[in-house]
Amino acid sequence: MERRVLWLATRIIDHANRRGETDVKVGGHQASCASMVSIMTALWFDHIGGDDKVAVKPHASPVYHAIKYLTGELDRSYLTTLRQRGGLQAYPSRTKDPDVSDFSTGSVGLGAVAPLFAALTRRYTDSHFGEQDPARFIALVGDAELDEGNVWEAIADPATQGLGNFTMVIDLNRQSLDRVIPDIAAIRLKRFFADAGWHVAEAKYGQRLGAAFGEAGGDALEAHIDSMPNEAYQELFGLAPADMRRTFLADADPAVVRFADRFADDELKSLITDLGGHDLALLADTFRSCDAEVDRPSVVFAYTIKGHGLAMAGDPMNHAALLSPEQIDAFRSSIGLDLDTEWDRFDPDSDAGRVCRSVGGDINNAPLPPRPVLPIPTAARSISTSGSTSTQEAFGRVLASLADVEGVGDRLVTTAPDVSISTNLGGFINKRGVYSHTERADHGGADRILKWAPGPNGQHIELGISEMNLFMLLGQLGLSHDHHGQHLLPVGTVYDPFVLRGLDAFIYGLYNDAKFVVAGTPAGVTLAPEGGAHQSTVTASVGAELPNVTYHEPAFATEVDWILCDALDQLGRPDGTSSYLRLSTRPIDQQPFADSVERLGEARLRTHVLDGGYRLVDAPPDGRPGVTIVTTGAMAPEALEAAIELDGEGVRASVVHLTSPDRVYRSWRAGFTKSTATARVVRAPSHLHRLIPHDERNRPVVSVHDASSHSLAWLGSAIGTHQYTLGVDRFGESGTIADLHELTGIDAGSIVNAALIALTEHQVHPED
Structure with a gap:
């Protein structure tokens, strides 16, 4: 099955680039797919179950489609439509692909942590609506993707701690788009995860190489390989066996040379390049070890070869390389296929066919029921027609009033990047509390105006100062019905100038068709004494130009009431959108509205x-x-x-x-x-x-x-x-x-x- 998945993924890309009807490069990533085939084969055919959710590494989308085809969840006609109109998308898309992905990926770094925030959302819904059948959330990530800062913002946030149902699997192929990742980066990365309280596991060496380390001289061999920089180790894959021996042993300890003398050149190369990320049994055992860590997230460093199983394996320039027609023909023949059978599934009566059918029946998601229609009022408060108030203040009062509406208040969940009080969420928090999956002391908070006592019944999730985390969480809260069967009403607040800090994640949530409300406040230059650093000018255009979101900029309190109630109602409509309210702290006389x-x-x-x-x-x-x-x-x-x-x-x-x-x-x-x-x-x-x-x-x-x-x-x-x-x-x-x-x-x-x-x-x- 692993070999057939590799073939289909490779051929899907090959066909897309040889259709000949376009004057621009179609693209695709055969080498990046190849490094992921073992990991994804082990996951889909041995590990995950029906309610588990996986974010697939962007460049590995053909591997995902190949698996979905073999399991009967994708029609054969789609295999020749990669990157075509109405066909398979360039990167996994939960809204555009026919074999619906759990998470859209493509903008690197975002798919890497989307399942982490989905796991947080699952923990929240279990706390408030009763525990469901266990579900695991898995992110498949390229090692170069960890260069993105938003990944570390998510890992470091206290809100994501203790999520034992999340695992990140890192495809450690030591390459990015244009370079071999320098030095021995994995050592530093493992320390980062461990310091954040994560369980760190690795599938580093395959079982053959691992066994060799236990033989006489094996300890010297292991030390020699471990000490090699990425660039030096990567070079070995592209060398002929005899040249590989000379390069590998050039500065080796005599004990390593003696060990290597026991093997022929091709045997030595096969042994030295036996990595754990391509050992199916080792991968399965490693994934199970992560399941045992129920109180903290896990990360698996799976050491792989970019282009594994293909003629381009290990070539530092293979990122966008394609096999030649001759190499495709040779590959097809090597697995017993011909031009008439190259797209075939397994014989349904074969062992592989039975496994694929079983997996397809288990994992294929049932159609989602429609989102429930909640009794959201047209207005939460009586019309405000006197005095002066700001739209930010009105927003806080309306939200606090909605907290008391039966059938609505318990579905509201608010979040903010350490600005909840200064964006007027205090009234809602006093009524509904701060969320923590365990009871925590409030350290005297009961005697303050703001009641800040975290516990499982709270409905406000406070984040650290990271706007990326705000929009990533809003996006996953906004998919709670699709992922967890519970319709939430997510509302986030952020200082409007810093909407742009989280813009990538904002767009990502909208592209995923997540439904949420965000208030950017205060907006414009009206927070005048704070100076230019707290003044926004282009956010209005951003709100108007983004698809799947409606931008509002009210002036009077009752407008805020009507708009917010309508925005929450939109979250349950089949054709509804998310909403962005651009608000102000400026008090405005309400008489003109009257x-x-x-x-x-x-x-x-x-x-x-x-x-x-x-x-x-x-x-x-x-x-x-x-x-x-x-x-x-x-x-x-x-x-x-x-x-x-x-x-x-x-x-x-x-x-x-x-x-x-x-x-x-x-x-x-x-x-x-x-x-x-x-x-x-x-x-x-x-x-x-x-x-x-x-x-x-x-x-x-x-x-x-x-x-x-x-x-x-x-x-x-x-x-x-x-x-x-x-x-x-x-x-x-x-x-x-x-x-x-x-x-x-x-x-x-x-x-x-x-x-x-x-x-x-x-x-x-x-x-x-």
Whole structure:
């Protein structure tokens, strides 16, 4: 079975690169697949069970597909579709591949720790909803992948400690993309894992070489091999047997030379290159030893040869190398196949066929039931129409109120990278507690305002200062229904400027179709005294541009309530998305919202808020020059002040407040349709066109945003008029809000000036 898996994985890549219908390289990694074949054969055919979850090393995806084909879980037609439209993906994908992977991989470092956070999620769901059948979570990782810093952030976080159901298997082939990994890196890496409290195991030498170490002179042989740098050891694989002997013994102890004299050249090379990562029995025993470590994660260093079993084995330049057609023909013949049988499965009545059928029946995941519909209210609190409050403060209050909603509160789980209190999660934590899989002392916390007593019933997971860990955990909490059969409502908070620190993991969670809510707060320059290091400018664009997430930027408390309740409801909808709320610590007078409720009515206003925006000031044409001010989030007060000033200047100014520029843009984009009658592209009304009616579209638009000015720069072209964009296009500094709004040109005076300039240009060149 190991040999057939190697053949299929190699041939899948070979076929993809010889289809001839593309003018760019198709790619694939035959050598990287070959080093993983033994590990994955031992796992799938001897170790894992139906509820276990595995993240496959990105470059080994053809090995995964070969196994899934042999076990009957992938149709034969897919074997010739690698990297084709509608076919097998370049890297394992849980949303795009027909043989659904447990985890998407491809962005190195992320797949390596995704199962670690899935194991944490399983521990959480077992604590809250009762223990399920045991499940193991396994990450298959290349040794070069450990260069990624996010791996060590995850390993070091206290939240991931004690997860005995997680094992990381490192394919230690001593090569990365373009180099042999220098020095004896494994020694240092093992120490890192051990110091983090992990169980460290290794499959270093195969059984033949291990037995040789016990013979006379074997101790000298072992010491000689162990002392060789990676570069020197790697060189041996590409040498002819006689040359290998000379190179290997060049500076060896006489005892090693005497030991080697007992073997012919080809026997010596076979023995010296007998590594544990290709010994199926040793691998199976090593995996079982990890299962015995129930109180800590495990890591297995599996020593392998890149390209094992192929003509390119051990070549330092084999990363993207392909076997020649002649080498493919020879390989096919060596395992008893021909052109008519090369894609065949095993005879179902053979020993291998029976094993494959058994594994396929055990591991093939049953279809998931739909996510449950939870009784999430349309609003958690009564409408807030008086006083001043910030969207961050409103967020905390709404979340604390939702904690008391039956059928909802027990499904909420919050997390933050050491910023839970400063992002207003305190109220929720006081009600629901901090999560720990064991009871822990609160060290006097019961006497404080914030009750911080970790235990198995807590619903807040506090992380260290790592935004990557935040988004990795949110992603796995957001897959809890798919992986663990329990629908959670994950909510994370992070300082908005540092969303970008975790952006890779944010994207990874969305690509996996995870469902979660994240609040970036405070956003923009409105945390003014903190200076430029705590000010964000491009995150609004990130939220609007990412697929599978909806970005919101409310200004008033009730908007936050409606949006958050809708965002949580989205997590259970088949077509729902994750949500990103960009919030502020700036207190804002709630009276303008009260005026909008009076003018529009609560039901209509809520619909508009969830559609992405509403008219905060309605100034229809009255014969005077007019302008439309479009704002979002914390800039609503400046937009309203500017409208009053412009009215004094004889200019009528409507104010459109976008609660979700993302939804408004999508509505506008979705309006393009092709008329079957005229074969012309026509536009259906969008929410943007409802916000700016036809009789106002000859007015210029001034947009203002506590973010980069380009984030709303599409509005003018969308409605066909002039636009003047205001935003934060420079690095910030410390000061008051008024100081920084003036410095960045987003204060009320700047809006007024922009409106007057825009009106002048519009009147002089109305056709431009």
